[in-house]
Amino acid sequence: MTTTEHEHLLIRRAREGEAEEIARLNNVFAAEHLMLRRTPEQIALDIDDYLVAVNPWGRILACGALKEYSPSVAEVAAVAVAREAQGNGLGRDIVAAVEALAIKRGVLHVFALTLQPAFFEAIGYQRVDRARYPEKIRRDCLGCARRFACNETCFAKQLHIDAALAA
Numbered sequence: 478m479t480t481t482e483h484e485h486l487l488i489r490r491a492r493e494g495e496a497e498e499i500a501r502l503n504n505v506f507a508a509e510h511l512m513l514r515r516t517p518e519q520i521a522l523d524i525d526d527y528l529v530a531v532n533p534w535g536r537i538l539a540c541g542a543l544k545e546y547s548p549s550v551a552e553v554a555a556v557a558v559a560r561e562a563q564g565n566g567l568g569r570d571i572v573a574a575v576e577a578l579a580i581k582r583g584v585l586h587v588f589a590l591t592l593q594p595a596f597f598e599a600i601g602y603q604r605v606d607r608a609r610y611p612e613k614i615r616r617d618c619l620g621c622a623r624r625f626a627c628n629e630t631c632f633a634k635q636l637h638i639d640a641a642l643a644a
C-alpha cells in the first residue's frame with residue numbers, strides 16, 4: 478500500500494453489519510496469539526465502540542475499539558491493521574480515532590494491554606503497572622488461560638480535550 482492510498486482511507490465509526498468483517502480482521506491476529514479472539518456476535522453487541530478504516534471500496538483495513546471500565550477510564554482494545562496496510566501510520570490513526578471517541582464520551586484516561594510495546598511507545602503511551610486497572614484484571618485476566626504466564630505489557634495515556642478539538 479502506498480502513502481497515497483493511505484490518504485484515501487476513511488476512518489469512521491463501525492456500522493451494524495460490519496461485525497463479521499471486523500471479526501475476520503481481528504481473528505487473523507488472534508490465531509497468531511497477538512490479540513484476543515472475538516466472535517462476530519460479541520463485536521455486534523459492542524459495535525458502537527468500534528472504529529474502522531475503510532478504503533474507497535468499503536473494505537475494512539483497520540479497526541480499534543474503546544472499552545469503558547468506569548466513567549473516567551477506558552481501554553484502547555482490538556487494534557488491528559491488515560497486514561498489507563501496516564507501516565503507513567494507520568495504526569497510529571486508528572488509535573487517535575479511538576482516543577477522540579474517548580474524549581467525546583468524557584473519558585480522559587486510556588490504557589492498553591499489548592504484545593506490541595514498541596508500537597504503543599512510538600505513539601506516546603507510557604508503560605505502567607497493570608495493577609492500576611483492577612477492573613480489567615477482574616473482567617478479562619482472571620478468566621484467561623495464560624494469566625500465570627502473561628507477557629502483555631500495560632500502557633496508558635492521559636488525554637487532553639484540546640487534542641480532540643485539533644484533530
Ligand SMILES: CC(C)(COP(=O)(O)OP(=O)(O)OC[C@H]1O[C@@H](n2cnc3c(N)ncnc32)[C@H](O)[C@@H]1OP(=O)(O)O)[C@@H](O)C(=O)NCCC(=O)NCCS
Pocket residue numbers: 506511512555556557558559562563564565566567568569570589590591592593595596597599600
Ligand atoms: C501493531 C499494529 C496495530 C501497528 O499498526 P501500523 O499501522 O503498522 O503502525 P503505524 O504505521 O501507525 O506505526 C506507528 C509507529 O509505531 C511503530 N511501530 C508499529 N509497529 C511496530 C512494531 N511491531 N515494532 C516497533 N515499532 C512499531 C512505527 O515504526 C511507527 O513509529 P514512528 O511514527 O516513530 O515511525 C499492527 O502491526 C497490527 O495490527 N499488528 C497485529 C495486531 C496487533 O498486534 N495489534 C495490537 C494489539 S494491542
